[in-house]
Amino acid sequence: MACKPPIYNGEVDPIICQRWISDVEGVFERTHCDVGDFVAYGTGQLRGQAKDWWDNKKKEIGAEAARVMTWDEFKVPFLKHHSPKAVINRIKEEFIQLRQKGETIDKITGIFMDKLRFCDELFMTPSKYETLTEIINTAREQEIELKKQVERGERRAQDVNPSPTKKARTAESGKKADAKSGSPSCKVCGKGHKGECRFKDKPCPICSKTGHTASLCPGKVSVCCKCYQPGHKKSECPDLVGRRDVKESPAEAPKAKALLPTYCG
Known part of the structure; x- marks a missing residue:
């Protein structure tokens, strides 16, 4: 504990989750912690929803199984819950x-x-630089x-850090130019260009197959930006829908009281 x-x-965030795993394992190494105590000391650092998850997991597998569980065995369900594949695909x-x-x-x-730690299968284009x-x-x-x-007046500030709006307009102008040029939209990358697509033989980081980019991947899963769960968008999130229902209920309350006078008091 002196190593803090x-x-x-319990954040469902692969970056935060796997960074915690790495930091805790670093403490185990520096303190020469016994391998058999990894789970006991590691789970002792869980708080909030993470501790709730572990308490429920112990009930699910039994106290004895939890006691003899190895650190590698612990990480499998831990990462599956807190670092889901759908969220990792979104990061990629x-x-x-x-x-x-x-x-x-x-x-x-x-x-x-x-984000780089989740993209080991991607490769960097060779350049004159040897290292990142x-x-x-x-x-x-x-x-x-x-x-x-800029300070010397030789360049404008917006040329150094152009605004996202300006870049978006430039991208939109590029799309219009492609449309005017008459080049059909590529089935691999979705952009209008002539000749063979340079993404044709590159594997998709989501499904590892060739013939399409990540933005056009058929295996792409929608992930909610509110609860980080797959299968729906933020506008359809059950958490937000529940809040809207709560806000609407006061308007309906007078009707309920009028219909059920004998059950009040």
């Missing part, structure tokens, strides 16, 4: 579509690294130089 192992509150799709939209290099790098660190440091240097140019 992290607390986990966000990683592929990740673009800098006014964020600083450090900010976009943090987002990139968080070289690319990031070069981008930082360019960012600093661009800011200096």
